[in-house]
Each structure stands twice: as structure tokens, then as C-alpha cells.
Amino acid sequence: MQDLTPPQPRPDADPPAGGETRAARDWVVILSQYREPSGWRSSWELLVTAVPFVTLWALAWWSLQVSYLLAASLAVLNAAFLVRLFMIQHDCGHAAFFRNRRLSDWVGRVIGVVTLTPYDVWRRVHAKHHASAGNLEKRGMGDVHTLTVAEFRGLSAAGRLRYRLYRNPFVLFCLGPFFLFFVQYRMPVGLMREGARYWISAMGTNAAIALLLVVIGYYGGLAVLGLVFLPTMLVAASIGVWLFYVQHQFEETNWDHEDDWQLQHAALHGSSYYVLPGPLRWFSANIGMHHVHHLQSRVPFYRLPEILRDHPQLAESQRLTLRDSLGCVGKQLWDEKSRRLVSFRAARTA
Numbered sequence: 001m002q003d004l005t006p007p008q009p010r011p012d013a014d015p016p017a018g019g020e021t022r023a024a025r026d027w028v029v030i031l032s033q034y035r036e037p038s039g040w041r042s043s044w045e046l047l048v049t050a051v052p053f054v055t056l057w058a059l060a061w062w063s064l065q066v067s068y069l070l071a072a073s074l075a076v077l078n079a080a081f082l083v084r085l086f087m088i089q090h091d092c093g094h095a096a097f098f099r100n101r102r103l104s105d106w107v108g109r110v111i112g113v114v115t116l117t118p119y120d121v122w123r124r125v126h127a128k129h130h131a132s133a134g135n136l137e138k139r140g141m142g143d144v145h146t147l148t149v150a151e152f153r154g155l156s157a158a159g160r161l162r163y164r165l166y167r168n169p170f171v172l173f174c175l176g177p178f179f180l181f182f183v184q185y186r187m188p189v190g191l192m193r194e195g196a197r198y199w200i201s202a203m204g205t206n207a208a209i210a211l212l213l214v215v216i217g218y219y220g221g222l223a224v225l226g227l228v229f230l231p232t233m234l235v236a237a238s239i240g241v242w243l244f245y246v247q248h249q250f251e252e253t254n255w256d257h258e259d260d261w262q263l264q265h266a267a268l269h270g271s272s273y274y275v276l277p278g279p280l281r282w283f284s285a286n287i288g289m290h291h292v293h294h295l296q297s298r299v300p301f302y303r304l305p306e307i308l309r310d311h312p313q314l315a316e317s318q319r320l321t322l323r324d325s326l327g328c329v330g331k332q333l334w335d336e337k338s339r340r341l342v343s344f345r346a347a348r349t350a
Helices: 019-034 040-061 068-092 100-113 117-131 149-153 157-166 169-186 195-247 263-269 278-283 291-296 301-310 320-329 344-349
Strands: 273-275 319-321 333-334 341-342
Touching: 019 263, 019 291, 019 301, 040 068, 040 149, 040 195, 040 301, 068 100, 068 117, 068 195, 068 278, 068 301, 100 117, 117 169, 149 333, 149 344, 169 195, 195 273, 195 278, 195 320, 263 291, 273 291, 291 301, 319 320, 333 344
Parallel strands: 273 319
Antiparallel strands: 333 341
């Protein structure tokens, strides 16, 4: 494991349970100096994402009269800009995009109509994810369902089959994204008893989406909905789920029971640094620097590279290349003995 001792440890830090815990806690303080967003920079990032997205949408719509294949290809290309819009919405949810929280929230709500995501519902669920990531007693809210080896062995044959199907790549990255964005997000799942605001968020977003689709269908017909809207949404949804998956589902991730779980330690060691090429890093709004994001979620995405530049120790932690990430699909169970995410085969032969 890389040496993550921070360059300027606080003399008044709480007595640590161990070196790793102390380092993680100190990083939170050190990274807090990067939290301040820039209004002009945030506005620029929104502009250079939204304008190309709308332009490609219009171009794909127009190209239907030339070629259906061309229209669908442009729609698939536009999925990259939709992913980036979602990442801007993500920063709004963390109050990391504009200093004015109300402005951030309304930008997030508007983008949520385009991404089919009820903003206030998603923000609450995502906050729970940040507050419990890596805690074995608090699984099931905003994460990819993960069983321990012992739990999997304790299931019935039908239960093991259901879990295997759930962790199948086709289900996770094809059927799952469709269900999540087109079905689950239409209701405030997990928050139905937490207040009217989440119902208002879900139903208000649904009404705005319905109005948008009616307008598109009226002026463009089924061809626009089927060859422009759907490809853009489905491809973007699959990319988004993939990014979320590899950020936490890698071999040396971190899971602990409640008594041993520590928030900052889980943030640093339970999230990967997904090392992406420049263009992919831009379209994903640096979300691959996920260990830093979990340590200090209020840092705007455009300041994350600044942190890795100033603190190269973090650039060597939890590194996951594109090639490495492909192997994450074959890791489905948390082995509490080896403290590794392992495959079904490895669990069976252990």
C-alpha cells in the first residue's frame, strides 16, 4: 500500500486508531482548502457541455432525413456530453458547483429533467451513499449490492442464482441502467416515507419529462424518440453505471463491519483512482479521481486535478487503469479473510 502520510499533519489531530486512519482524517482537512468553486469557471464548464449537447441533439434530429444510421451514431456520440451533464448535476448535489446553494440546486433540477433523474431524490440517496460507503451493516442505499463470501454460501440455491444473475455484466450494464433511469427513478424509492419533498421531486421531474417527450414526439415523431432520445439516454446510463461500478468494485476496495468502519478511511481506501485518458477524463468530469472526491465531496470537479498535482501521494493511491478496470467485472464477493473482492470461482475454491 502506498505511503499516504500527509505532508502537514495536524498537531491537534485526534489520537488515531492507526496510521492509516490518521492519514485519512488529516487529508480531509488538507483538501478543504480546495472546496471553493469559481462562479465563472463553473458557468464556463456548464456552457461548454450544454451547448454541444443541444447542438448534437439538433444535428441528430436533422440528420434523420439523411440517414437513420447517421442520426443514431450522433445520438450515441452525444451520450458523452450527457454523462458530463450528469456529473455537473452531481457537483450541484454536493453544493460544489456554485457558491449559491439555491442556484446549484435549480441548475441540478433542470439538468435532472434531461438525465431523467429527480434531483432532490438522487441528492438524498447519494448523500447516504457517501455517509455509509464500505459499511457492511449499511448496504443497499445508492450502491452496487455486494455480498460477503460467507453470506453467499449461506444462501439457498435460488438465492445464489438470483445474486449471480444480478452480478451478470449484461444485467449490471445493460438491463440495470435502463431499469434505474427509466423505472426506479420515476418514484422516490427508499425515501417514500421521508417527506413530501421527495415525492414532489420525483413527480415534478416526471411531469417535466413527459412534457418534453410530448413536444419531441409531436414535432419529430417516433423516429426522433427511438433513434435520437433513446440511444443517447441508454448509452449514457450504461457509461454512468460502469463508472460508478469501477469506483467501488475493485479488488483492493474496503469493507468493514460497523464496529471497525471509519468514514475517512473508507473514503480513501474504498474508492478507486480511475486513471483515464484526457478526453475520457474531460467527459467524465474527473469523477475517476473518486478517492479524493469521497474524502472531500465539496471540491468542484475541475479542481480535483489540482489536488493530485499538489499532493502526488494521492495520485499513487488506489490506481486503476482502463485495462485493470475490465477485470473488476469478474469480482463479485467480498472475502473478509483476505480483505479482497474475489470472483465466484475463487470463493468456491478457497
